[in-house]
Amino acid sequence: MTSKRLLEQPRAGDSTHEGGCAGQREPVIGKALHEGAVRNFGKEISPNGHCYTSARERHYIHKKFACGREEDEQSSGGVLKHSCPAHRLILNGIRLQDQTHMEALSLVRGPGEPGCRLPSPETAHPHTSSIIPVPHDRRPSGHADKEVMAATVLTTLSTSPLVLNPSSSASGVDLASKGWKESLSASYSSSTSGNWSWDASDQSVPSTPSPPLSNDAGKSFLLSSQSDDNNEETESTHFLFEDPIPRKRKNSMKVMFKCLWKNCEKVLSTSSGIQRHIRTVHLGRNGDSDYSDGEEDFYYSEIEVNMDTLSEGLSNLTPTSPTTSGPAPVFPILTCDVSRSEPAHMIHTPLSQSAPSALCHIRTDHAYQATTPVSIPSMPSEPPHSEDRISVSWQSPPVIYKALPGPMTQIRTVSIGEKRQPVNHTTVSKPHSNNTSASKPTTGTRKPRGEAKKCRKVYGMEKRDLWCTACRWKKACQRFTD
DNA sequence: GCTGCCGGGTT
DNA sequence: AACCCGGCAGC
Numbered sequence A: 001m002t003s004k005r006l007l008e009q010p011r012a013g014d015s016t017h018e019g020g021c022a023g024q025r026e027p028v029i030g031k032a033l034h035e036g037a038v039r040n041f042g043k044e045i046s047p048n049g050h051c052y053t054s055a056r057e058r059h060y061i062h063k064k065f066a067c068g069r070e071e072d073e074q075s076s077g078g079v080l081k082h083s084c085p086a087h088r089l090i091l092n093g094i095r096l097q098d099q100t101h102m103e104a105l106s107l108v109r110g111p112g113e114p115g116c117r118l119p120s121p122e123t124a125h126p127h128t129s130s131i132i133p134v135p136h137d138r139r140p141s142g143h144a145d146k147e148v149m150a151a152t153v154l155t156t157l158s159t160s161p162l163v164l165n166p167s168s169s170a171s172g173v174d175l176a177s178k179g180w181k182e183s184l185s186a187s188y189s190s191s192t193s194g195n196w197s198w199d200a201s202d203q204s205v206p207s208t209p210s211p212p213l214s215n216d217a218g219k220s221f222l223l224s225s226q227s228d229d230n231n232e233e234t235e236s237t238h239f240l241f242e243d244p245i246p247r248k249r250k251n252s253m254k255v256m257f258k259c260l261w262k263n264c265e266k267v268l269s270t271s272s273g274i275q276r277h278i279r280t281v282h283l284g285r286n287g288d289s290d291y292s293d294g295e296e297d298f299y300y301s302e303i304e305v306n307m308d309t310l311s312e313g314l315s316n317l318t319p320t321s322p323t324t325s326g327p328a329p330v331f332p333i334l335t336c337d338v339s340r341s342e343p344a345h346m347i348h349t350p351l352s353q354s355a356p357s358a359l360c361h362i363r364t365d366h367a368y369q370a371t372t373p374v375s376i377p378s379m380p381s382e383p384p385h386s387e388d389r390i391s392v393s394w395q396s397p398p399v400i401y402k403a404l405p406g407p408m409t410q411i412r413t414v415s416i417g418e419k420r421q422p423v424n425h426t427t428v429s430k431p432h433s434n435n436t437s438a439s440k441p442t443t444g445t446r447k448p449r450g451e452a453k454k455c456r457k458v459y460g461m462e463k464r465d466l467w468c469t470a471c472r473w474k475k476a477c478q479r480f481t482d
Numbered sequence B: 001g002c003t004g005c006c007g008g009g010t011t
Numbered sequence C: 001a002a003c004c005c006g007g008c009a010g011c
Helices: A003-007 A015-022 A028-041 A055-065 A069-074 A086-092 A096-109 A141-159 A173-188 A215-225 A231-241 A245-251 A271-282 A295-299 A307-317 A344-348 A356-360 A367-371 A391-395 A398-402 A423-439 A455-459 A461-466
Strands: A043-045 A051-053 A253-259 A300-306
Touching: A253 A271, A271 A300, A455 A461
Parallel strands: none
Antiparallel strands: A043 A051, A253 A300
C-alpha cells in the first residue's frame, strides 16, 4: 500500500466489499487494510452481514492479538476488549504495554470489529486529516483528549516489539502491520506527507522503550526481545522497510490466562474459558450459566507465553502434526476442560492437543481398524450429500465385526482415506521384507499371505467398490492387515 | 481353483 | 500419483 492508495479509496463503490464488514463508514486506513486482507486471505461473509476472515486468519488474529472475536463473543466480561482494558489492570496489575497493544491492534484489525474501534491517529494530528478522510459518525468531539491519548499510545506502540504482531503468515502480516505502519507514518511524518521514510529525528520517537518495571511485563519483554540485542535499532528499520524478520519474533507471544487457584495451574487461552473453569471447578457453580459476579476475575491472571518456545516443546512431542503447525496448540486443555473437572495435573498433557478429538474417542486395538478409512459420520465436510454415503455400508457388514473381537469404533477423527499408509501396516510388512530381502536380495521376496480375510473375501466381488483401494488394485490389502 | 499381491503398464 | 491388470505363488 502506498500513500496514494490511501488517498484513492473509493468512497461508495466498495460497498460490496466493505458493507458487511465495516457496517458503516470507516476510516480509510481501516478500509485499505481491510481490502488488503480480503485480497490476501479471502473473506467469509455470513448471511447476516458479518464479515469474517478466513479461518486461518481468524485464528491468527485471535492468537496474536488476544483480543479475538472469541472473547468478544463469548466472554461475559469482555476482558480483552480494548474498550475495557481496566479489567486487566485490576487483575494483574498495571500493564500499560498490554493495553496499548490492544489499542493498536484494534486499529490494525480494521473494520468488522465493533468492539475495537479506535480513534484514528489523524484525529489527533489534524494536519494529516486532509490526507486521510475521517468518518463523521465517530465519537463526539468531547473525546478528543482520549483520542489524543490513543494516538500517544500508538506512538509508544510503534516501539514496542510486541505490537507488531509479527506473525502472521508471511504474506498476511503485513497487511496489518503495514497498514499500521502507514497510519503511523502518516501521523508522524507530519509535514512530509509524501515521504514515508523515517528520518533521524523521527527515530527518537520509535526508539527503544524503557524496560518495563513490572515483573510480568518484564518477562514478556524479555521473552520477546531475547537473543537480539541490536534488535531495537534494526527494529525500526525492518519496520519501515517491511522486513519480515522482526515480525516473527513478535508473533510468538500470546496472552494466556492462568488459574491462580491453589494447586491449580490451569492455563487457558481465553478469559471466558478461565472464568468458566474457575466457576465450574473451583467455585462449584454451574458451568453452563453465564452468570458471573466477577469473583472469578480474582482467581486467574494473565500470562504471556512465548509461542516459539512452546511450539518447540510441542513439536518435540508431536513432530509434524498439522495441528501443531497452526497456532492453536498452545495448551492442552482447551476443549475438554469444562466437561471434566480435572485438577492441576491435567495440564501436563500437551499431547492431547495435537489430536484432541482422537484421544477423546475410543481407542482401537486393531491395526486394521487404525487403517480403516474414515466412517461417514465423522466427515462433516459434506453433510448435504447424504445419498453419497455409500461407504457406510462397507463398514457395517456384520461379518467384519464377527471376525474381529474387541471393541469397535466407527468414530474416526482423521479423514485421510484409504490411501493412508498406516504406521502399523509398514511395521507389519516391512520387517518381513527387510528380513528376507536382507538375506536374499532376490526378487523372490513375497509377502506371505495374511491370515485375515481381505476385502475381496469380506465384501465379495459384487461389492468391489467397497474394497480398500489396495485390494481393488490387487495390491496388499490395507484395510485388513495381519 | 481361489486368493493375495508383486511387478509393471497405462493414464 | 492414481489406477489397472497379468501373472506368480501360497493355500
